[in-house]
Amino acid sequence: MTTKSATSRPSYPQVLLHRGRDKNVRARHPWVFSGAIASVKGEPALGETVELRSEHGDLLGMGAWSPQSQIQVRLWAVGRATIDRHFFAQRIQAAFQQRQTLGISTRNTGYRLLNAESDGLPGVIVDKFGDWLILQALTAGAEYWKATLAELLMELIPCQGVYERSDVEIRKKEGLTTTTGVLRGQAPPAFIDILEEGRHYRVDVINGHKTGFYLDQRDNRSAVEQYAQHKTVLNCFSYTGGFSIAALKGGAVKATNIDASQPALDLAAQAAALNGFTPEQMENIQGDVFQLLRQYRDEGRQFDLIVLDPPKFAENKSQIEKAARGYKDINLLGFRLLKPQGLLFTFSCSGLMESNLFQKIVADAAVDAGCDAKIIRKLDQASDHPTGLAFPEGYYLKGLICQK
DSSP states (O other): OOOOOTTOOOOOOEEEEOTTOOHHHHTTOOEEEGGGEEEEESOOOTTOEEEEEOTTOOEEEEEEEOTTSSEEEEEEEESSOOOSHHHHHHHHHHHHHHHHHTTHHHHBSEEEEEEGGGGTOTTEEEEEETTEEEEEEOSHHHHHTHHHHHHHHHHHSOOSEEEEEEOOGGGGGGTOOOEEEEEEEOOOOSOEEEEETTEEEEEOTTTSSTTSSOGGGHHHHHHHHHHOTTOEEEEETOTTTHHHHHHHHTTOSEEEEEESOHHHHHHHHHHHHHTTOOGGGEEEEESOHHHHHHHHHHHTOOEEEEEEOOOOSOSSGGGHHHHHHHHHHHHHHHHHHEEEEEEEEEEEOOTTSOHHHHHHHHHHHHHHTTOOOEEEEEEEOOTTSOOOTTOGGGOOOEEEEEEO
């Protein structure tokens, strides 16, 4: 009978690629699609670690197996690595240190700690809100290691608890069900107050969108604050009023929020009070943004600064054309409601919407609105939402500041 030595490597199932399909992996892209896979040696379980090899058997990397997804392997590491507790501890510590180096964790009590592929952990999202960590396990590999990740987060990051918000439809593509609940430590309170660059916000981490707050817009909220002095502001698809709080902090005369969700607007009102603003300074209107903007157009209302931050219009490539029409419509209305010299902050959070196409759509909207607008600044996601150079798919949020 033979036994493994203490230094022997663990044995992993192997995934072999078709001829010529290793180029992207060698360039450190973390996704391997089903069409690139020639065969599988062994019977890996959902989310289990596999060795990825070329047609000649060369070891390319270590990844998580997801047979029901179009992306059947997501790489944890290029080359040989032991995927274990120590591996994940190193990745978590590296991400935390990067946020400290950038000064994010010292100036904000709400920020993204782990940004999936771009932090070397495909499918793992962790946002920090005060003393709680909110985790999303979006892929089979993330689900497989979820308990270990939650345990390590409690050990390595100062917090009172780790709460899961894996209630997203994308998990079904991985053969997973949606789930929420406490993973480690104490349950979070119904609402958590956070500080962001001197601005106070109230976050619903249990029932709010995604993990509760759009942390990726932090730098863009600061941009609104920079330009808002003495301005009237219209914040469309406002959610909990993040941009409006920033505008009022910057000296705006008044901010008007429009959103379909009354609970979100209630949080916006609470955030205004947290920052010392009066109800007269912030107006909250529940309704359909497109309909209300047309109503404002017909009434001849205008604003000095308008924010357009709609939800994702394109979930897949087949929806790009429809999404383009939606962006054109909303930006056309935005330009018509802007006063002369007014500023339009317009965004797309659809990763499939390329920056050049988005800019063209906004330009066409300006032409149809009969105005000569110019871009004075381009915007993107905050620095705690990094984009790996080998993973351009991680860049999704693009924005423009246009002056009429």
